[in-house]
């Protein structure tokens with residue numbers, strides 16, 4: 302099985318005046334395609350930074366990050382955006398839906414940037430929303446939905462362009478535990494359909510349910526299985 | 527992509543209606559000024575073009591001025607002058623004399639007091655009048671001093687209410703004598719211009735008038751026909767110089783060219799145009815800066831949206847396009863309002879000049895071009911700022 306994600310001595314340093322904050326410091330690991338992995342660690346350990354690197358939102362200060370076999374370190378902004386658009390779907394703790402758009406329109410956004418024609422966009426957005434159980438809520442705006450529904454809409458949007466990798470940063474952090482559980486179950490289904498899933502969480506009870514956990518502490522790898 | 531950007535732009539105005547409207551005032555005033563200027567110019571051009579068509583512009587008319595000191599005519603128009611003009615002034619095709627004789631015309635029981643004008647045979651055509659019935663003079667009418675008359679349309683109608691006067695006879699009473707004339711044609715309706723009250727004048731040949739009516743007839747007006755329409759404007763200047771050299775006084779003769787006449791009208795509009803252009807430039811600058819400001823505010827407020835869009839795969843180019851479309855849609859909305867205001871203003875101005883208002887598609891095109899250009903120009907910097915935002919930082923913002 303090929304590797305969906307490879308980090309080789311990846312570091313991300315922030316210069317804060319005289320001090321250098323090592324948000325991520327020489328981290329190496331690989332995630333195979335089709336795997337389901339949790340990245341865990343206490344607050345401030347570098348989980349979000351790590352996810353930004355994997356999601357091509359950021360580039361390493363040093364080391365290498367390969368996403369879908371492509372090295373992000375050398376890429377320009379536009380190339381990075383295109384790689385992100387094709388291979389990565391994001392799910393955020395705060396959902397990050399666009400408030401003025403309906404959830405169907407939200408789900409279409411990645412397809413707009415992929416240059417998909419409007420008709421096809423509508424069809425695929427509908428399909429994605431049906432997949433997360435929101436087929437009958439397509440014309441609702443995010444504010445008209447519950448937290449769980451919003452997160453499902455965000456997941457539909459993340460899946461709409463059929464990415465190889467689904468990245469979720471504390472996806473259940475803003476949800477009650479029952480709703481959170483149902484979101485995790487949805488991830489499970491998505492993973493079984495072949496999508497690589499990386500979930501960032503500081504919640505031990507969530508991480509324990511994952512077959513593989515990557516642990517971070519102070520920007521370094523603690524142990525990996 | 528562009529269509530999406532348009533939708534987004536309209537969306538964002540709906541949420542910020544008042545703010546968008548206020549930021550547009552400068553653009554509205556600017557575009558309104560531009561529209562007023564171009565509308566007035568278009569109407570003025572149409573007006574001049576109308577004059578070209580209405581009055582044959584390859585003909586320039588000259589009449590003697592009055593010497594202020596002596597109260598005498600500044601120059602006497604005679605046969606010698608006619609031949610001198612034809613010889614000395616370049617690009618002259620013909621010099622046509624014209625005189626007026628007051629009188630009364632009768633036909634059967636009908637009579638009409640009329641201006642009777644003695645003209646060269648080619649005069650009617652040279653002045654751009656057209657013949658409605660029958661024919662105009664030909665050179666043999668002139669050469670043989672035939673007793674023929676061409677009637678203006680109103681005179682023809684009052685003397686011959688029952689219809690076609692061609693071939694009929696009329697009698698002209700001039701200074702106590704009666705002359706029998708054969709009607710050979712009727713001139714189509716034409717607005718009076720300068721010496722010719724076309725509808726109420728009866729035309730006879732100059733040679734007939736001198737030979738058969740009054741040997742001492744004075745030339746009142748000379749019509750100088752240019753060799754070509756292009757030569758007309760220069761001909762006006764040349765004639766002025768000719769009379770100045772001949773008499774030493776710029777007031778000895780009045781040179782009337784319709785183009786000059788029209789241009790003196792245009793001078794007023796030139797001043798107005800200049801003023802409005804200044805207002806347009808200033809208000810477009812101020813309006814543009816207002817747009818830039820509102821767009822910068824919008825970029826700051828929507829940092830998170832930009833971050834989300836980038837996370838979903840928007841390239842810097844996509845984001846730049848979104849904000850450029852937004853600022854130009856905003857200014858084009860201002861452009862539409864400005865177009866309406868400006869057209870109204872131009873309409874009032876044009877009517878006050880007694881021209882007819884011309885709604886030109888160019889004016890609308892100019893309004894759109896100017897407003898879109900303002901939006902794009904002043905939107906460039908905010909759009910570039912939005913495009914350059916770091917996705918991680920943008921996502922983290924409130």
Ligand SMILES: Nc1ncnc2c1ncn2[C@@H]1O[C@H](COP(=O)(O)OP(=O)(O)O)[C@@H](O)[C@H]1O
Pocket residue numbers: 315317322323324325342343344345346347348349350351
């Ligand atoms: N833009 C930044 N500038 C400076 N320091 C940062 C920045 N982003 C993150 N950090 C620092 O890097 C460390 C790791 O942050 P983060 O990846 O968000 O951790 P986690 O998601 O595990 O809580 C923290 O100490 C944080 O303060």
Ligand SMILES: [Mg+2]
Pocket residue numbers: 348349350
């Ligand atoms: Mg975090």
